[in-house]
Amino acid sequence: MLEIQNLNVRYGEFQALFDVSLRLSEGETVITVGPNGAGKSTLLKTISGLLTPRSGSITFLGKPIAGLPAHKIVRLGIAHVPEGGRLFPQLTVLENLKIGSYPKKARSEFAAGLKEIYHLFPILDERKKQMADTLSGGERQMLSIARGLMSRPKLILLDEPSSGLAPRVVSRVFEFVRHIKAKGYAILMVEQNVRKALQLSERAYFMESGRVRKEGTQQAFLEDPYIKKAYIGL
Amino acid sequence: MVELLLNAVVNGILLGGVLALLAFGMNLIFGVVKILHLAYGQCVMLGLYFIYTLVVPLGMPIILACLIVLPVMGLIGFLLQMLVINPLLKAKANPLTQLLALAGLTIVFENLAQVIWGADLRGINVQLPLIHFGNIFLRTSNLIAFLGALLTLLGLHLFLNRTYLGLAIRSAAQDLESTRLMGINPRAIYYFTMGAGGALTGLIAALFSPIYAVHPQFGGSFTMMAFIIVVLGGMGNIFGGFIGAFIIGIITSVSAVLTSTEIADIIALIIFIATILVRPQGLLGIKVSK
Amino acid sequence: MLRALILLILLAAIAIFPHLIPSPYLIHMGTLIFIWSFVTTSWSYMGRFGLVSLGHGAFLGLGAYTAGLLFNFYGLSPWIGMLLGGLIAVIFAVLIGYACFRFGVIGDYFALVTLALGEVVSLTIIAFRDITGGSLGFTLKSMGTSLLYFQSEKKIHFYYISLAFLILALLIWKWIDRSKMQKALRAIAEDEIAASTLGVGIIRYKMIITVISAFMTATGAVLYAQYITYLNPHTLSGVGPSLEIAFKAILGGMFSLWGPTVGTALIVSLEEYFRVMYGGTFVGFSQIIYGLALVLLIIFLPKGLYGSLQDFFSRKKPDWTQK
Numbered sequence: 111m112l113e114i115q116n117l118n119v120r121y122g123e124f125q126a127l128f129d130v131s132l133r134l135s136e137g138e139t140v141i142t143v144g145p146n147g148a149g150k151s152t153l154l155k156t157i158s159g160l161l162t163p164r165s166g167s168i169t170f171l172g173k174p175i176a177g178l179p180a181h182k183i184v185r186l187g188i189a190h191v192p193e194g195g196r197l198f199p200q201l202t203v204l205e206n207l208k209i210g211s212y213p214k215k216a217r218s219e220f221a222a223g224l225k226e227i228y229h230l231f232p233i234l235d236e237r238k239k240q241m242a243d244t245l246s247g248g249e250r251q252m253l254s255i256a257r258g259l260m261s262r263p264k265l266i267l268l269d270e271p272s273s274g275l276a277p278r279v280v281s282r283v284f285e286f287v288r289h290i291k292a293k294g295y296a297i298l299m300v301e302q303n304v305r306k307a308l309q310l311s312e313r314a315y316f317m318e319s320g321r322v323r324k325e326g327t328q329q330a331f332l333e334d335p336y337i338k339k340a341y342i343g344l
Numbered sequence: 345m346v347e348l349l350l351n352a353v354v355n356g357i358l359l360g361g362v363l364a365l366l367a368f369g370m371n372l373i374f375g376v377v378k379i380l381h382l383a384y385g386q387c388v389m390l391g392l393y394f395i396y397t398l399v400v401p402l403g404m405p406i407i408l409a410c411l412i413v414l415p416v417m418g419l420i421g422f423l424l425q426m427l428v429i430n431p432l433l434k435a436k437a438n439p440l441t442q443l444l445a446l447a448g449l450t451i452v453f454e455n456l457a458q459v460i461w462g463a464d465l466r467g468i469n470v471q472l473p474l475i476h477f478g479n480i481f482l483r484t485s486n487l488i489a490f491l492g493a494l495l496t497l498l499g500l501h502l503f504l505n506r507t508y509l510g511l512a513i514r515s516a517a518q519d520l521e522s523t524r525l526m527g528i529n530p531r532a533i534y535y536f537t538m539g540a541g542g543a544l545t546g547l548i549a550a551l552f553s554p555i556y557a558v559h560p561q562f563g564g565s566f567t568m569m570a571f572i573i574v575v576l577g578g579m580g581n582i583f584g585g586f587i588g589a590f591i592i593g594i595i596t597s598v599s600a601v602l603t604s605t606e607i608a609d610i611i612a613l614i615i616f617i618a619t620i621l622v623r624p625q626g627l628l629g630i631k632v633s634k
Numbered sequence: 635m636l637r638a639l640i641l642l643i644l645l646a647a648i649a650i651f652p653h654l655i656p657s658p659y660l661i662h663m664g665t666l667i668f669i670w671s672f673v674t675t676s677w678s679y680m681g682r683f684g685l686v687s688l689g690h691g692a693f694l695g696l697g698a699y700t701a702g703l704l705f706n707f708y709g710l711s712p713w714i715g716m717l718l719g720g721l722i723a724v725i726f727a728v729l730i731g732y733a734c735f736r737f738g739v740i741g742d743y744f745a746l747v748t749l750a751l752g753e754v755v756s757l758t759i760i761a762f763r764d765i766t767g768g769s770l771g772f773t774l775k776s777m778g779t780s781l782l783y784f785q786s787e788k789k790i791h792f793y794y795i796s797l798a799f800l801i802l803a804l805l806i807w808k809w810i811d812r813s814k815m816q817k818a819l820r821a822i823a824e825d826e827i828a829a830s831t832l833g834v835g836i837i838r839y840k841m842i843i844t845v846i847s848a849f850m851t852a853t854g855a856v857l858y859a860q861y862i863t864y865l866n867p868h869t870l871s872g873v874g875p876s877l878e879i880a881f882k883a884i885l886g887g888m889f890s891l892w893g894p895t896v897g898t899a900l901i902v903s904l905e906e907y908f909r910v911m912y913g914g915t916f917v918g919f920s921q922i923i924y925g926l927a928l929v930l931l932i933i934f935l936p937k938g939l940y941g942s943l944q945d946f947f948s949r950k951k952p953d954w955t956q957k
Contacts, residue, residue, distance in 0.1 A: 158525060184527035196522040198515045209515050212508055213527040261527060380742070431933045439742040440686055444884065445932045447688070447877055452925035459919055564873060568753065571746070606761035613750045613757070620747050621737045 111136045111296055112157070112265060117166035117176075119149075119156050126152040128320045130166070134265070139297040141307045143337075144317035150300040151193060153317075154267045157298070158190035159183040170265070185213045189263035193270045195254030199243035203234055203253055206242050210260030219262055227256045230289055248279035252286055259290065266290065268299040272306070284310065308332060347479040352601040353594055354480055360593025361490035362551055364497060366566065367573040367585030369544040375517035375580035376537040379429060380439070382446035385567030386453040387542060391417050391549025392558035393457060396466045399553075406468060410550035414543045421542015424449075425535055450563065457560040467557030485554035492551050496544075497586070504582075513537060517580065565609070569596075572616040578629025587627065648797065652790050661793050663906060667899050668796035669858050674883040674894035675803040676850035679810060679843055681880070681888040684740070684823035689748030690851050690879050692755040693723040695871025697852025698859040699759060699766060705783070706775055712784040716856040723852035724845050726755075731844040735837045740826065749873065756872030771866030774859065784860045792861045799857060800895070803850060807891050810846075815839055851879075881928050 112134040119127040126149045134140045142150045155161045157168060159180035168176040175183055184190075197206050207227065211220045228235035231252055237245060245253065251271055258266055271287065272280040284306050291297060291310060301307035308314060314331045316324035324334070331337055366384065373381045391413050398409035428449060432442050472484035504510035515523050516533045523530055556562070573592050577584025592612055599608035619626060652661050677690050700722050701715025710718075730751060734744055760768050777783040779791070786792060810816055818839045821829040830836050859865050868874060878901075886897025901924055908920035 160521070160524065179529070180524035181527050181529045184525060190525050192522070192525065196519060196525075198518045198522065200518050201511075201515065205511060205514075208508075209511050209523075209526050209528075212512060216527075217508065257526075428929065428933075435933050437933065440745060441932055443688075443742045443745055444686075444880070445929050448881065448925045448928035448932065450925075451877065451881075452922050452929070455919070455921035455925065459922065568750075572750075575746075604761055606757045610754050610757045610761070613754050616750050617747050617754075620739060620743055621733055624739070624743060 111138075111171060112298070113167075113169040114153075114157070115167045115169075117153070117156060117168065118164045119152055119161055120164050121152075125164075126320050127156070127163075130317075130320075130322050132315060132322065132325075134296060134298055136264075137294050137296055138313065139291050139299065139311040140313045140315070141299045141301055141304075141311045142315045142317055143301060143304045143307070144323075147319070148317040149320040150317055151269055152320075154190060154192075154269050154298070154300060157183075158188055158267055160190070184261055184263075185215070187262075187264035188267065189258035189261050189265070190267040191254050191258040191269060191271070193273060195250050197242040197250055197254055197257070199241065201242055202239050203242060203245070204238040206253055206257050207234070207238075207260050210257035211262075213261050216260060216262045220260070223260050223262065227259065230286065231256060246279075247275050248282060251275060251279075251283055255283075255286060255290070259295075263295070265296045265298065268297060268301075270300055270302060272301065272303045280306065304337070348601055349598060351480055352598045354482065355486065356594035356597030357590060358482070358486040358490040358593075359597060360590035361493040362548060363569060363573055363593050364586045364589035365493045365544060365548055365551075366570045367577065367589045368497060368500060368582055369541045369548075370570050370574050371577075371580055371582050371585045372513075372537060372544075373541045374574070375582075376513060377425075377429060377433075377534055379432070379442050380446065380571075380579075381541070382443060382567060382571075383424075383449040383453055383563070384541075384545065384570055385565070386450050386563030387417060387420065387545035388548050388552065388566055389457060389558055389560075389563035390420065390453060391546045392552060392556070392562070393461055393466065394546075395549060395553045396461075396468055396558060399468045400466070406470065406553070410553065413550055414546040417546030417549070418539045418543035421545070422535055422539040424542070425538035429534075429538065450567065454560045454563060457563075461560075463560060465557040465559050468553050470554040472554060483555070489551040489555060492547075496547060509536070568609075569612070572612050574626075575616055575624075576619050576626055578626030581626065581628045584626055584628035645801075649794070652793055658789055661789050663902065665789065665793045665796050665861060667895075667902050668793070668800045669854060669861065670879075670882065670902060671895040671898040672796065672799045672803045672857070673851055673854040674879050674886075674898050675800070675807060676847050676854060677879045678883045678888045678894045679807065679847045679850075681883055682823075683819040683843065685840065685844065686741075686745050686880065687748040687847075687876075688745045688873075688880055689750070689752030689876050690847075691752040691871045691873065691876035692726065692748075693848045693851040694855035694858075694875055695755045695759055695867065696723045696726055698855035698865050698870045700852075701856040702772070702774055702859050702865050703765065706772065711782050712856060712860055713782075716784075716853050719856055720849040720852040723848040727844050727848035728841065731841050732837070735840045749876065752872055752876040756867050759867040759871055766867070767865075769867060771864060771868075774863040774865070776863065784856075785863065792857075796857060796861070799854065804891060804895075806846070806850070810843070811891070815842065819843060881924070885924075885928060885931060 112132070114130060114132040117127050117130040118125065130149070130153060132153075142153065144150055152161065156163050156176070159175070159178055159182070162177045166176065167174060170186060170188065173186065175186065198209065201209065207224060208220065211217055211223060216223070233249060234253060234256060237249065242250065242253065255268065255271065268287070271283050275283065280303060287297065287299070288310060299307060299311070308328055308331055311328055313325070313327055315322050316337065326334070366388070370381055370384050373379060394413050394416055395409045398404040398412065399406055428445065432445055437445070470485070475482045475484060475487065504514055512523065512526075512528045513533060513536070515526065516528065516530060520530050523533070569592065573588040574585055576592065577586070577588030592615070595615070596608040596612050599611050648664075651664070673690075673694070677687065680687055697716070697719035700719035701712050704710040704715045704718065705712050730747075734747060739747060759766050763769070766772060774785070777785050779786045779788065818829070818835070821832070822836055822839065826836060855870055859870065882897040882901050883894040884897070885900065886895065887893030904924060905920040
């Protein structure tokens with residue numbers, strides 16, 4: 111479904127990604143882990159079109175998308191939930207969800223999508239008339255993921271969904287991600303909480319200093335001594 | 345005396361209605377494009393000149409001229425975005441530079457008006473009847489302008505809150521980057537906003553045309569008025585602009601009757617200065633830490 | 635040393651010029667350029683440190699009308715009137731400046747406040763039309779050629795007096811540039827919060843530079859009024875002249891010594907050119923060109939014409955500081 115080859119991305123003079131390659135199939139959940147500054151967020155931003163790569167290719171459902179503007183990529187079926195959620199603070203919960211369904215194809219499914227979200231997440235239904243900036247951290251994260259879903263994507267990019275959240279809330283967020291996975295969405299997730307994230311995913315990539323250092327299945331990563339020590343705390 | 349004051353208050357309210365439209369346009373542009381459109385009043389002035397030219401030398405019926413001026417001014421708004429605002433944004437100019445550039449634009453517009461139409465007053469000379477309720481006298485033209493303005497504001501409110509595009513615009517005002525991830529093209533939003541803002545100046549000109557005769561300095565005082573209102577209400581805050589418009593409308597109207605038009609303007613300016621000094625976020629704005 | 639020599643030669647040329655080419659028209663142009671360069675240079679004392687004022691018309695009006703009215707009504711010598719006018723401008727500047735600086739009003743907000751203030755002064759002048767003549771202005775009583783009453787029937791006197799004023803303004807610019815104050819103001823302009831944590835007396839320095847600028851602008855207005863012997867609130871106060879001063883300085887380059895003068899000379903010449911070429915029909919044409927030029931300039935050359943030229947030439951010199 112998603113094929114990235116030899117991606118090079120720069121911020122001005124600083125190169126953030128070096129020859130990054132990655133693939134993801136339909137319905138798969140893939141995670142990318144690694145230390146801070148490894149370029150994981152940059153990778154997601156390049157896929158979603160917020161950044162333009164210097165070289166390399168990104169193919170989604172057979173179509174090359176590298177360098178396309180972000181709003182076009184959304185319409186093709188990729189939803190990017192950025193780190194921290196980036197909700198619209200002065201819009202209500204309902205309005206945030208509505209704007210998520212902005213792409214024309216998603217508008218006709220707005221009512222249906224809304225029902226699904228409220229079913230999965232009754233708290234959002236309760237708070238639907240509240241301003242987004244009055245929600246708690248966990249609720250905000252759920253809302254931003256829900257908002258991403260409203261665009262009826264085929265692939266969801268999640269950037270550190272657990273960041274800044276208390277452990278109990280993190281569990282709920284991952285529950286949510288599990289539900290989404292069960293519905294058949296393809297997910298590419300960047301996460302610091304490797305243990306929980308690995309439990310959900312089929313495959314994983316380990317990145318460091320802008321390069322992909324390791325690629326493997328869930329099992330391979332769980333057994334890898336380096337990763338176990340550094341990230342899973344065993 | 346009481347009647348005089350009452351008349352002043354009523355007329356202030358009528359004026360406030362149209363000023364509210366002016367403030368709306370400015371707030372919309374400030375909210376989305378993040379620019380203080382210092383030449384907004386001058387755009388209204390251009391609209392008035394267009395209407396004048398269509399009606400008087402070219403003999404077009406007034407209603408038709410008023411309808412035509414809307415898309416024309418919308419186009420001018422769009423051109424301003426392309427030719428002035430985009431380069432300013434691209435050059436990453438600070439707010440002061442933007443202010444200066446737009447101030448330069450006001451000079452261009454005012455002198456363009458002077459060159460093309462001369463310094464004399466240009467009006468379309470429409471005589472509409474006077475209505476009175478007891479001892480309160482209203483000009484029909486003012487009443488029409490007021491009702492037109494209110495209707496438009498209602499329509500704009502519905503547009504912003506009930507349609508997808510309106511929602512997109514409100515989102516863009518809050519977090520432009522994130523709108524890209526919603527499938528919204530920020531460039532398109534900019535152009536639309538500037539175009540809509542322009543069309544609004546056309547509408548205001550249409551509403552003003554039976555009331556005022558235009559001259560090259562006409563834009564200046566309305567820009568200043570709009571500024572005062574927008575700052576008072578809180579920049580970018582549409583409801584604040586609405587309230588501010590009526591406050592300023594009534595205060596200036598009453599002051600003008602009690603003292604003189606110059607002193608009324610001075611009072612409005614003092615309110616403006618006081619707002620910036622004491623409460624720069626305006627009545628309804630959110631405080632932004634420096 | 636070479637620069638000083640060139641300057642002296644230039645000065646001598648300008649001084650002798652009216653005797654070589656006794657054209658009253660050119661002398662008039664020269665005088666206007668000197669007077670307004672004096673004013674725009676004074677403006678730039680504030681402008682170059684980030685205190686961009688769009689309301690210097692207030693100082694113009696306060697200065698000129700104080701001196702002019704005191705002269706017309708009480709026969710007070712305009713020299714004293716100039717000092718008094720300057721004083722009033724200073725008081726005004728102190729009040730407003732303190733209010734702004736105390737409340738931390740900077741940048742574009744500061745510009746807007748000054749803009750409003752310029753208009754307030756202008757409207758006040760117009761409102762008291764019984765005394766000031768309102769929008770129509772008033773004429774100074776003629777005293778022939780008199781040093782005491784600062785009038786002359788020979789334009790050339792004002793040519794030299796204005797030139798002297800301009801030289802004074804340029805010297806003061808240099809003095810400020812070399813002073814400790816300049817460093818403080820530069821720091822404030824770049825990062826006010828950082829500067830304040832270093833103990834720089836922010837309000838004090840801003841006030842000093844504002845007071846100097848206000849006083850000089852006011853005296854420049856009196857000079858102009860005495861030359862033209864006519865005062866009008868639309869040329870000596872309000873938005874129009876305020877913007878013009880700022881723009882002339884910015885066009886030429888408000889960060890440099892000669893920038894404001896260059897900008898003023900260009901604009902005044904341009905306006906005269908259009909007035910002569912196209913007469914009354916195209917009044918305002920020059921303004922359109924200059925407005926457009928300004929917008930383009932502000933976007934593409936933030937340092938103004940002269941400033942950018944300076945940059946361009948200094949780039950050509952080898953940089954001895956590079957290792």
